[in-house]
Amino acid sequence: MTLPSKTPDGALTAALDALRSRRRFIVASHARPDGDAVGSQLAMAHALRDLGKESLAVSRDPLPPYCRSLPGAADVSITSRVTGEFDAAVVLECGSLARTEIAGLDRYFVINVDHHIGNTNYGSVNWLDESAAACGEMVFDIVQGLCVPLTAEIASALYVAILTDTGSFQHGNVTPRTFDICRRIAAAGVSPTDLAARVYQQGNVGKLRLTGAMLSGMALHGGGRVAVLHVDDRMLRESGCTTDDLDGLINLPLAAADVRAVVLFKDFEDQLRVSVRSKGSIDVRAVAATYGGGGHRNASGFSLQRPLDTARRRVVADVAAAVDAGSM
Numbered sequence: 001m002t003l004p005s006k007t008p009d010g011a012l013t014a015a016l017d018a019l020r021s022r023r024r025f026i027v028a029s030h031a032r033p034d035g036d037a038v039g040s041q042l043a044m045a046h047a048l049r050d051l052g053k054e055s056l057a058v059s060r061d062p063l064p065p066y067c068r069s070l071p072g073a074a075d076v077s078i079t080s081r082v083t084g085e086f087d088a089a090v091v092l093e094c095g096s097l098a099r100t101e102i103a104g105l106d107r108y109f110v111i112n113v114d115h116h117i118g119n120t121n122y123g124s125v126n127w128l129d130e131s132a133a134a135c136g137e138m139v140f141d142i143v144q145g146l147c148v149p150l151t152a153e154i155a156s157a158l159y160v161a162i163l164t165d166t167g168s169f170q171h172g173n174v175t176p177r178t179f180d181i182c183r184r185i186a187a188a189g190v191s192p193t194d195l196a197a198r199v200y201q202q203g204n205v206g207k208l209r210l211t212g213a214m215l216s217g218m219a220l221h222g223g224g225r226v227a228v229l230h231v232d233d234r235m236l237r238e239s240g241c242t243t244d245d246l247d248g249l250i251n252l253p254l255a256a257a258d259v260r261a262v263v264l265f266k267d268f269e270d271q272l273r274v275s276v277r278s279k280g281s282i283d284v285r286a287v288a289a290t291y292g293g294g295g296h297r298n299a300s301g302f303s304l305q306r307p308l309d310t311a312r313r314r315v316v317a318d319v320a321a322a323v324d325a326g327s328m
């Protein structure tokens with residue numbers, strides 16, 4: 001049975017041709033990878049190998065803990081530079097080539113597959129679909145297009161990509177197609193229950209303590225509609241956590257009906273970063289863009305210059321303005 005697919009896409013066809021006609025691939029995604037980055041990358045690497053091709057998955061940073069038990073995760077090479085003979089680099093889930101933070105990719109024929117708004121078309125082939133809930137949905141189309149069987153390895157990687165990038169099917173990017181793909185994934189013999197447990201129930205007590213510390217430090221602004229969270233090196237140290245453990249914590253204040261957006265200041269010695277989440281039509285990607293960052297309407301991020309106090313007031317005011325604009 002074929003899915004009620006989107007109209008055949010010339011760019012998808014070009015990407016499929018580029019993949020079919022080449023043999024040795026690097027498969028890359030963005031630095032500080034999330035579930036969509038890793039899931040898309042692993043599924044792509046498996047699919048290419050299933051076609052008898054060579055594929056080397058590379059990542060600038062270690063994979064998040066909940067991805068490390070996925071088939072093929074141990075084979076991902078952690079590196080900041082790629083060299084060697086490859087016919088193409090498949091770059092997934094990256095709005096710009098710089099997002100990989102991996103040097104040397106630009107020497108290859110680049111196949112750019114991404115769902116972020118504002119992708120810079122950096123590839124030799126560019127297949128962009130902003131309507132995809134996850135880059136994993138696009139990789140599913142590639143797997144189908146290449147006539148690669150949906151193995152358990154591919155299906156589980158794609159499920160983690162979609163599960164995490166939709167916030168467990170809660171975000172505004174979910175479409176009927178998302179469920180069509182997930183139905184096919186479940187039919188391929190992987191267990192959504194097991195995969196959800198792997199993503200959401202393999203944390204540690206330290207993360208619970210960090211959660212407590214962050215929520216007790218939460219401040220409310222913009223008439224109670226903007227929750228502001230803070231984390232720094234001391235809080236990580238005292239709870240026995242690493243930055244890996246921050247994953248997902250920013251979403252917790254959204255459980256309150258009154259909270260429309262969340263700003264998380266990650267105040268670390270080596271970097272000052274801000275993540276923003278929002279509900280519904282509130283556009284926090286536009287806020288991030290004014291600080292040189294990016295993301296999606298409901299999830300974005302950017303780096304800040306110190307001093308933090310001055311910058312913090314400005315960011316919170318900007319997010320509060322976005323909440324006003326999006327609530328009209």
Ligand SMILES: [Mn+2]
Pocket residue numbers: 036037093115133134135165
């Ligand atoms: Mn994504």
